[in-house]
Every structure is written in C-alpha cells, then in structure tokens.
Amino acid sequence: MWDFIAYYLRFQRTQRGLSGEAVGRIIRGSKSEVSRIEIGAERLDGTQAALLDKAWNAGRLFSLLVWYASIGHDPQWFAQYLALEQRADIIRIFASQLIHGLFQTEDYARAVINEGNPPNPEEAVQKRLARQAVFNRQPPPYTAALLSQACLEWPVGSPEIMRAQLQHLLDLSELPDAVIRVVPRSWNVGAHLGLDGSFQLMGGPNFGEVAFSESPGGGRLVSSPADVMNYAVRYERISAKALPEAPSRDLIKSLMEDIK
CATH class of the missing domain: 3.30.870 (Endonuclease; Chain A)
Structure with missing residues (x-):
C-alpha cells in the first residue's frame, strides 16, 4: 500500500505537470521531501494527505490510502x-x-x-x-x-x-x-x-x-x-x-x- 501511495503521488503530480517544489508547497514540505516520498524513502502522513485531497479535489482518496496503509501489517x-x-x-x-x-x-x-x-x-x-x-x-x-x-x-x-x-x-x-x-x-x-x-x-x-x-x-x-x-x-x-x-x-x- 505504501508503494502504491508513492507511485500514485508521482503519477498525479506528473499528470498535472507539477514540479516536486510545487507539490512541496501543497504539503508544506520541501522538494526533497516530495522526492523521498515518491521513491518510498519517506511516507506521506495524514496531514499531508489531507492537504493533497483539498488541493486536488481528490475526495479524501489520499487520506483513505494513508489510513489503510497505516492499519495494515508493515514489515518495514x-x-x-x-x-x-x-x-x-x-x-x-x-x-x-x-x-x-x-x-x-x-x-x-x-x-x-x-x-x-x-x-x-x-x-x-x-x-x-x-x-x-x-x-x-x-x-x-x-x-x-x-x-x-x-x-x-x-x-x-x-x-x-x-x-x-x-x-x-x-x-x-x-x-x-x-x-x-x-x-x-x-x-x-x-x-x-x-x-x-x-x-x-x-x-x-x-x-x-x-x-x-x-x-x-x-x-x-x-x-x-x-x-x-x-x-x-x-x-x-x-x-x-x-x-x-x-x-x-x-x-x-x-x-x-x-x-x-
């Protein structure tokens, strides 16, 4: 699930033609933080997910993905x-x-x-x-x-x-x-x-x-x-x-x- 969130964030960003810096402004982070999330080195948290949902009118999709990822078994x-x-x-x-x-x-x-x-x-x-x-x-x-x-x-x-x-x-x-x-x-x-x-x-x-x-x-x-x-x-x-x-x-x- 976390891998899917990383993939989907990058997919949605490129579909919108946005830079990592632009997405960083949305989630109140940095360009490097967005990059780390997209390669799976870091994870989107609930607050960031809610900001993306609001900015992209995603209907709580990112929030739900993060919630389900959080409650599942995670070997890492x-x-x-x-x-x-x-x-x-x-x-x-x-x-x-x-x-x-x-x-x-x-x-x-x-x-x-x-x-x-x-x-x-x-x-x-x-x-x-x-x-x-x-x-x-x-x-x-x-x-x-x-x-x-x-x-x-x-x-x-x-x-x-x-x-x-x-x-x-x-x-x-x-x-x-x-x-x-x-x-x-x-x-x-x-x-x-x-x-x-x-x-x-x-x-x-x-x-x-x-x-x-x-x-x-x-x-x-x-x-x-x-x-x-x-x-x-x-x-x-x-x-x-x-x-x-x-x-x-x-x-x-x-x-x-x-x-x-």
Missing part, C-alpha cells in the same frame, strides 16, 4: 519508526513494563536483548544505544516520559545493573529538555490506561505527529490524525496520574536504595 515499520524518532522535535513516551530504549544503559539493554536470543545480540545492543544520539542534536528534541513504577522495579540483569540504570534516569531527568515522571503503583492511582501497554508519540515540522504502539514481536505506526489524537488523549490521562518531577526523582532514588 521499525525502520520507519527509527527514522521518525531521529527527526522528531517532540517525543512523548509511556513505558509500561520495561525502561524505554532511549533511556537504557548498555548493560540493561544487553540483558534485555539477550533474553530475546537474536542472531547478533551485540549488534542489536549497539544499534539501540546509537538511537540515543538523538539527545546530542542541537537543539535536542523535547522529551517527556511517563514511566510506570513497575518498569522501574522489574529486576533486569543484576542489582548493580538496575542501580546504574536508575541512576542514569536521574541523570537524564536533570537535562533541560527532558522531563521524566513516574506513575506510582498505589491505590490512589489504581487502574489506568497505561496498563494496556507502552506507546510513543513523535512530532516534527516535516511529518506532523505519529504514534507508535508496542506489541510482542512487533509494533504499529499510526499516522491517521484521529488515531494519533486518541493516543495523545491517552498520554494526557496517564500523565494526570503521574507524580510531579521532584517527587518522581525521590521515588526513583528510593527504589534504587531498596535494591539488594
């Missing part, structure tokens, strides 16, 4: 997800069971990855750590994370690995462009929407906003504006259950001290 979902993560200006994360890959120490990542028995575990570890270079960008993305207390308490690797991992989270929480808050395991919080699993929202000027929902052995990228909005609302409702920044740091310190 992870590469697309990583590309968006590196380009995002705003990243919002909810981690339910494990500490998110962007925040993992090398030893924690290795312990988690080795349990999956991948063909080349060390390569997988280094690829995961390489994603963290996003924090070295100038400027770095604004990153807001909600971490369940469960993912902070679940023992991974060894007590030493877990203490180092929690200290790493405390260090990250001091960065000016990072906010880390904890959803405590308490009767006051009780059942909440985060119990359904981890997810992530990413936004950038060149692709709008997308959501990524995790699942065992895979995941799903969501670009439909209505579906992304549902994830954004879910994030805000979970956020309402989370501790403020300072009490979150205090809880992380307390959990670190309790590790035997």
Whole structure:
C-alpha cells in the first residue's frame, strides 16, 4: 500500500505537470521531501494527505490510502519508526513494563536483548544505544516520559545493573529538555490506561505527529490524525496520574536504595 501511495503521488503530480517544489508547497514540505516520498524513502502522513485531497479535489482518496496503509501489517515499520524518532522535535513516551530504549544503559539493554536470543545480540545492543544520539542534536528534541513504577522495579540483569540504570534516569531527568515522571503503583492511582501497554508519540515540522504502539514481536505506526489524537488523549490521562518531577526523582532514588 505504501508503494502504491508513492507511485500514485508521482503519477498525479506528473499528470498535472507539477514540479516536486510545487507539490512541496501543497504539503508544506520541501522538494526533497516530495522526492523521498515518491521513491518510498519517506511516507506521506495524514496531514499531508489531507492537504493533497483539498488541493486536488481528490475526495479524501489520499487520506483513505494513508489510513489503510497505516492499519495494515508493515514489515518495514521499525525502520520507519527509527527514522521518525531521529527527526522528531517532540517525543512523548509511556513505558509500561520495561525502561524505554532511549533511556537504557548498555548493560540493561544487553540483558534485555539477550533474553530475546537474536542472531547478533551485540549488534542489536549497539544499534539501540546509537538511537540515543538523538539527545546530542542541537537543539535536542523535547522529551517527556511517563514511566510506570513497575518498569522501574522489574529486576533486569543484576542489582548493580538496575542501580546504574536508575541512576542514569536521574541523570537524564536533570537535562533541560527532558522531563521524566513516574506513575506510582498505589491505590490512589489504581487502574489506568497505561496498563494496556507502552506507546510513543513523535512530532516534527516535516511529518506532523505519529504514534507508535508496542506489541510482542512487533509494533504499529499510526499516522491517521484521529488515531494519533486518541493516543495523545491517552498520554494526557496517564500523565494526570503521574507524580510531579521532584517527587518522581525521590521515588526513583528510593527504589534504587531498596535494591539488594
């Protein structure tokens, strides 16, 4: 479906005698972005599709194509997800069971990855750590994370690995462009929407906003504006259950001290 969208965009552009620059103005992007979409290196998002539908009086055709492509199985979902993560200006994360890959120490990542028995575990570890270079960008993305207390308490690797991992989270929480808050395991919080699993929202000027929902052995990228909005609302409702920044740091310190 994504290949068809790339082909059809180029077909419609050439039929109208338009340049890539002209289409870029329609989708509020650049000529190079249009080129990347047409060769399949990048994907049309829901906002861009709606702009094309309006400009070309396409009767929501592009929007429907993008929606159906988004809900289908995509063997290239992870590469697309990583590309968006590196380009995002705003990243919002909810981690339910494990500490998110962007925040993992090398030893924690290795312990988690080795349990999956991948063909080349060390390569997988280094690829995961390489994603963290996003924090070295100038400027770095604004990153807001909600971490369940469960993912902070679940023992991974060894007590030493877990203490180092929690200290790493405390260090990250001091960065000016990072906010880390904890959803405590308490009767006051009780059942909440985060119990359904981890997810992530990413936004950038060149692709709008997308959501990524995790699942065992895979995941799903969501670009439909209505579906992304549902994830954004879910994030805000979970956020309402989370501790403020300072009490979150205090809880992380307390959990670190309790590790035997």
